[in-house]
Amino acid sequence: MHKSRLCGFIIDCQTEDLGAAAAFWAEALGMPAQALPGAEGEKYVRLDDPLARLHVEVQKVEHPSRVHLDIESDDVEAEVRRLEALGARRVRQVGTWWVLEAPTGQRFCVVRAQSAGFDREARAWP
Amino acid sequence: MHKSRLCGFIIDCQTEDLGAAAAFWAEALGMPAQALPGAEGEKYVRLDDPLARLHVEVQKVEHPSRVHLDIESDDVEAEVRRLEALGARRVRQVGTWWVLEAPTGQRFCVVRAQSAGFDREARAWP
Numbered sequence: 001m002h003k004s005r006l007c008g009f010i011i012d013c014q015t016e017d018l019g020a021a022a023a024f025w026a027e028a029l030g031m032p033a034q035a036l037p038g039a040e041g042e043k044y045v046r047l048d049d050p051l052a053r054l055h056v057e058v059q060k061v062e063h064p065s066r067v068h069l070d071i072e073s074d075d076v077e078a079e080v081r082r083l084e085a086l087g088a089r090r091v092r093q094v095g096t097w098w099v100l101e102a103p104t105g106q107r108f109c110v111v112r113a114q115s116a117g118f119d120r121e122a123r124a125w126p
Numbered sequence: 127m128h129k130s131r132l133c134g135f136i137i138d139c140q141t142e143d144l145g146a147a148a149a150f151w152a153e154a155l156g157m158p159a160q161a162l163p164g165a166e167g168e169k170y171v172r173l174d175d176p177l178a179r180l181h182v183e184v185q186k187v188e189h190p191s192r193v194h195l196d197i198e199s200d201d202v203e204a205e206v207r208r209l210e211a212l213g214a215r216r217v218r219q220v221g222t223w224w225v226l227e228a229p230t231g232q233r234f235c236v237v238r239a240q241s242a243g244f245d246r247e248a249r250a251w252p
Contacts, residue, residue, distance in 0.1 A: 004156065005155075005156060005177075006155045006156070006157070006175070009135065009193070009195075011195075011230070011232065013230040013231070013232075014230070014231065015230055020229075021229075021230045024212055024213055024214075024228060024229055024230060025228070025230070027212050028197070028209055028212060028214070028228070028234075029131075029132045029195075029197070030130065030131055030132070030248075030249035031132070049132070050247075050249075051131075051247055053179035053180060054179060054180065064231065065228075065230050065231035065232050066192055066193070066232060067135070067192070067193045067194065067195060067232055068193065069135075069137075069155075069193060071154065071155070083154055086150055086153050086154060087150055088150075088154070102150060102151070102154070102191075103146075103147075103150055104137070104139040104140070104141055104147045104150060104151070104191050105139070105140065105190065105191035106137065106139075106191050106192060106193055108154075121176075121177055122156075123156035123176075
């Protein structure tokens with residue numbers, strides 16, 4: 001048995017100026033931007049949801065801009081297999097996470113569980 | 127003075143089979159699908175977040191599939207003007223809401239305030 005849940009979304013921006021992209025989205029959504037340390041900070045800026053509802057980041061990408069969802073799981077491989085059985089397909093593995101494509105065409109990611117409330121709140125799958 | 131906040135996201139699916147699209151996303155995200163009455167139900171299916179974090183719907187669309195964010199406001203026109211000042215541009219008005227395009231390229235919507243906690247939780251803009 002493993003668990004998963006929607007943990008948030010990433011605002012993928014095809015831009016050379018991650019700072020400007022994050023500044024727009026931080027102001028637009030009313031979520032303060034928080035720089036991340038090291039190499040992660042060159043690609044991602046975290047946006048702090050004052051209501052602590054979801055994990056939100058702005059990401060600098062090469063592909064066209066979009067928004068993608070992240071599902072977190074305590075067993076990434078089991079969760080990817082569950083989603084494949086529903087009709088999703090694997091696109092590629094990046095570090096510890098998988099990029100999948102839904103049967104409806106959107107790309108999304110399965111990442112390792114990272115939220116404080118995960119154990120209590122995530123859905124268990126048989 | 128008006129208020130706004132991120133209220134949720136819409137999973138836009140370029141499909142003839144809204145039911146199958148909603149069934150995939152409901153299972154993938156662990157959020158039960160809830161049919162909507164009347165004409166709205168021909169285009170939208172609501173997904174109930176058991177954690178009541180965000181408003182999520184699957185929408186049947188003609189354009190390529192994507193995910194888009196919704197910002198809710200008690201004054202849609204004032205919120206659109208605030209976002210224009212940040213660099214967004216108006217794409218078109220649909221009923222009571224506006225479709226905007228971010229300077230980073232993503233389309234998103236400004237809709238009328240609809241969440242139970244809006245008055246208490248939304249951010250006020252001068």
